Amino acid sequence: MNTNFKKTFVTAGLACAVLMASAASGPKDKKVKSMYSNPLMQQSTLQYGAPDFTRIKGEHYLPAIKAGIEEQRAEIKKIVANKQKPTFENTILAYEKSGRLLDRVSNIFFCVTEAEKTPEIEAAENEVIPLLTDFDSEVKFNQKFFQRIKYVYDNQLSSLQGEDKKLTEEIYKSFVRAGALLSKEKMNRMQEINSRVATLQQEFGNMLPKAGVASTVWVNDVKELAGLSDADIAQCKKDAESRGGKAPYCIVISNTTQQPILASLDNRELRKRVYEASIHRTDGTREYNTYPIIVEIAKLRAEKAEIMGYKNYAAYSLDNAMAKNPENAYSFLKDLIAAYKPKAEAETKSIEAYAQKTQGAAFKLEPYDRFYYSAKMKKEQFNFSEDEVKPYFxxxxxxxxxxxxxxxxxxxxxxxxxxxxxxxxxxxxxxxxxxxxxxxxxxxxxxxxxxxxxxxxxxxxxxxxxxxxxxxxxxxxxxxxxxxxxxxxxxxxxxxxxxxxxxxxxxxxxxxxxxxxxxxxxxxxxxRDFVEMPSQFNESFASIPEVFNNYAKHYQTNAPMPEELKNKMLNSLNFHSAYALGENLAATCSDLAWHTLSPSQVPTAEKADEFQKNALKEIGLLNNQIPPRYNTSYFNHVWGGGYAAGYYSYLWAEVLAVNVADHFAKLGALNRSTGDAFRTKVLSKGNTKELLDIFSDFTGLKAPDAAGLLKARGL
Structure with a gap:
């Protein structure tokens, strides 16, 4: 997953600049002295400006971000005060030049808030998020500034070319989408909404890792871990020690609904405990209940869309995406659902029938059993297990x-x-x-x-x-x-x-x-529905024989994976693949259901779980055996990240990725000329051209061809 969408505070123009050269003469006052003592407020002296983490401390982020805001505020004030007629150079380009200190510090800060959130970082984030949100609103609703941008857009766009033209379009549209054309009263309300949503998203993001830790499943007796490899048992012991040692062993809950460890655990009661800990980690049955946060975010987003003149938040969000509107997204999804459902039903019946061979005809397959018996079927059918191939990875x-x-x-x-x-x-x-x-x-x-x-x-x-x-x-x-x-x-x-x-x-x-x-x-x-294409396409290299044979070597002997074992594994990749598609479809449709509501239609926190079930039932995806990849209460992409009304993009972009992979295959998957063409026509382009044109320039297709997706998934 790409996270450039997650933090929307530092957008288009909240980008960019080195400290003023005037400060180089030495510390003359407290402010300048602070600049010299805070490594974030100086351009790093490391190669290419790499962050100097030997000097950066948690206490440095807040003052550096405040300084960055001050600096860009002054830069924008200077643009607005310019008496000359607005031009690309003195307005659009000047905006692009502004804010480099803020951009640099924010990029580092948002990395550590996600990947190394110490209590000190979390405390800083509690202050930083409101500051950045308010500053973003201050910039986007600065009417004198916007009028300069609008003047360039209205009067000079046709004379601009290439990236200059695209930059002008993107900056203008970012202001309009933020609400720069609204009345003063509506602007004020939008600022309130933006501020509150940012706070709520932060609360949600802070709650999830804590909920994950609190949902850890503790195990007292190693016998309960029967079915796990020695390496996995050692990992359970290590995890228990690192989490306080409440018991000799523990099972850590991963971010998805299903837990991969369920494929190996023989103990059905422990499988149930793990699954229940996963699906209930953030609902009303546990210490961390995210539903009150979620319904408030959903209601505020719906109101925001209404203010902007859209029927719902999904319509507002997708207006800026390849799909264009929720109707197109739903049409795409419904075609997949129709093809998927019979495959999923047959898959479930086959797994339950297999389990009944050993557990008796009365055995009823539960969601925490599915991975376990599917893995046994896979081993029986292909005569290999995951533990056999793991030593090669x-x-x-x-x-x-x-x-x-x-x-x-x-x-x-x-x-x-x-x-x-x-x-x-x-x-x-x-x-x-x-x-x-x-x-x-x-x-x-x-x-x-x-x-x-x-x-x-x-x-x-x-x-x-x-x-x-x-x-x-x-x-x-x-x-x-x-x-x-x-x-x-x-x-x-x-x-x-x-x-x-x-x-x-x-x-x-x-x-x-x-x-x-x-x-x-x-x-x-x-x-969002394009950004996942290069990443999903790159997955295809993992199974190309030349690449696979180069890395799939035993960790002790360095011997390549035996051809027979390799073929068994690769041939099994689409075994019971309906599950993977189904959990994605369910999460996607849950996301869209929440974001196609009007403010008055958003359910209460107490009814949130029921709402998800009803939404999935209505579209034909309510399936006890194949729950959403992320239930509403821990769907970080949607409530803590930037994928609201956009989780469909993984499937949409997968179509693009399959089309790209097919084109590579025709010309030679590791052919340098093909790779160079993809690099030149797609990977190097960023957002400098229309995305469909970028796709078409490489593949030769006038539109994405969805026919290959189900085939690629073995369905």
């Missing part, structure tokens, strides 16, 4: 000989580890990204291991985005949540975790290979 080997190798073969990139650049956590790694001509392209940071201070899931973002106008190379990072092996043992990952590494690196390539003039348009600054 050492995380370090997957990264270097898989993820990096594919990028080298497709795009000519090489990666050199850096040990001199500091990180915010000791487990992180940093790499130089070198182009085929030997030129440095980017820095890449990876933070793969879970810890209590990190939220669940996996994502990509940037400490700095690429911009030739700023002379800035991209500094990109990936964050995941894999269980780190006990000291002295290699970290072995599952196939799903392998593909997640490729996925997030696909987002990373979108940022690293960006070749744009302006920060506002570069890298992953595209709509």
């Amino acid at each position: 050492n995380i370090d080997t997957v990264l270097v000989n898989g993820v990096f190798y594919a990028a080298n073969r497709a795009y000519g990139l090489t990666f050199k580890e850096r040990t001199d650049l500091p990180t915010y956590h000791k487990d992180m790694k940093v790499f130089d990204v070198i182009d085929a001509n030997g030129k440095q392209l980017a820095l890449f940071y990876c933070d793969y291991f879970r810890r209590p201070t990190k939220r669940g899931g996996a994502w990509m973002s940037a400490f700095a985005k690429q911009s030739s106008f700023r002379d800035q190379l991209p500094i990109i990072y990936n964050v995941c949540n894999y269980a780190k092996a006990p000291e002295g043992q290699p970290t072995l990952v599952t196939w799903d975790e392998v593909t997640t590494m490729f996925h997030e690196f696909g987002h990373g390539l979108h940022g690293m290979l960006s070749n744009c003039k302006y920060n506002t348009l570069s890298g992953t600054a595209v709509s």
Whole structure:
């Protein structure tokens, strides 16, 4: 998942600038002295401006962000005070130049709030979010400023070309979408809504990791862990020790509804405990109940859409996406649902029938049983288990000989580890990204291991985005949540975790290979239903034989995975694939259901769970066996992130990704000329062209072809 959408406070123009040169003469007053003592308020002296985490402390963020706001406020005031007629140079370009201090500090701050949220960082965030939200409203509702932007848009747009024209369009539209054309009264209400929603999203985001920790399932007797491998049992012991040792072992709840560990646990009662802990982690039965936050956000979003003249929030949100409106999104989803349902029903019946062979005809399959018996069926049908292939997926080997190798073969990139650049956590790694001509392209940071201070899931973002106008190379990072092996043992990952590494690196390539003039348009600054395409496409490299054979090697012997085992695993990838599609469809339709409501239709917190069930029942997706990938109460993409009314984008973008992969396959999946064409026509373009044109320029298709999606999923 890409997180450039998550933090919307620092938008289009809340981008950008080095401290004023006038400060270089030395500390003359308290403010200047603070600047010298706070490393965030100075451009880093490390190569490419990499964050100097050896000097940055939690106490530095708030004053640096305040200083960044002050600086950009002064810069915008100067633009507004300009007596000359508004032009692209003195208004649009001046805005693009502004705010570099705020941008730089915010990029670092929002990384640590997600990945290393100490109590000190959380306290700072409680103050920072309202400050940034209020400043965003201050800028977007500054009528004198907007009138200058509008003048350029109305009078000069036709004479502008390329990125200059696109930048003007995007900045103008960002102000209009924020409400710059509203009446004063409606603007005031929008500011109130924005401020309150930002606070609520922060509360939701803070609650989820705490709820996850509180939902940890403690296990007293190792016998209860029967079915797990020795390595998994050791992990349960390590997790228990790191979480306070309430019992000798524990099972950590991951961010999705279903828990992968359920595929191995023989103890049905423990499977039930784990599943119940997962689905109830944030509802009214537990300490952390997010429903009051959710219904308030939903109501405020619906009101915001109403003020902006849209029927509902989904209509407002999708107006700026490839899908254009919720009707198109629903039409796309309903076609998938119609094809999916019979497959899902047959899949469930087959699993239950299989379980009844050993458990008796009266056995009723429950959702916490599904993964367990499906895994047994898979092992029986393909004659292999996940534990057999895991020794061939050492995380370090997957990264270097898989993820990096594919990028080298497709795009000519090489990666050199850096040990001199500091990180915010000791487990992180940093790499130089070198182009085929030997030129440095980017820095890449990876933070793969879970810890209590990190939220669940996996994502990509940037400490700095690429911009030739700023002379800035991209500094990109990936964050995941894999269980780190006990000291002295290699970290072995599952196939799903392998593909997640490729996925997030696909987002990373979108940022690293960006070749744009302006920060506002570069890298992953595209709509949600396009941004997931490069990442989902990059997953396809994981199973290409040349790539697979290069990284799938036994961690002890370095022997490649035996051909027979490899074929069994790869042939099994679409086994019982209806589940994966179904959980995604359910989450997607739940998201859209919440965001197609008017303010008066939003249910109470007490009725929120019932609302989700009714919405899924109405569209034909209420299925006890295949619950949403994220239930409403812990759906961070929607309530804590920037994917509100946009979770459909994963499936929408998957269609684009399948089309791209098909085009690669026709020309040779590791053919450098094909990779270079994709890099030039897609990955380098950011948001500098219409997204459908970017897609068409590479694939030759006039529109996405959805026919391949079900085939690619084995359905």
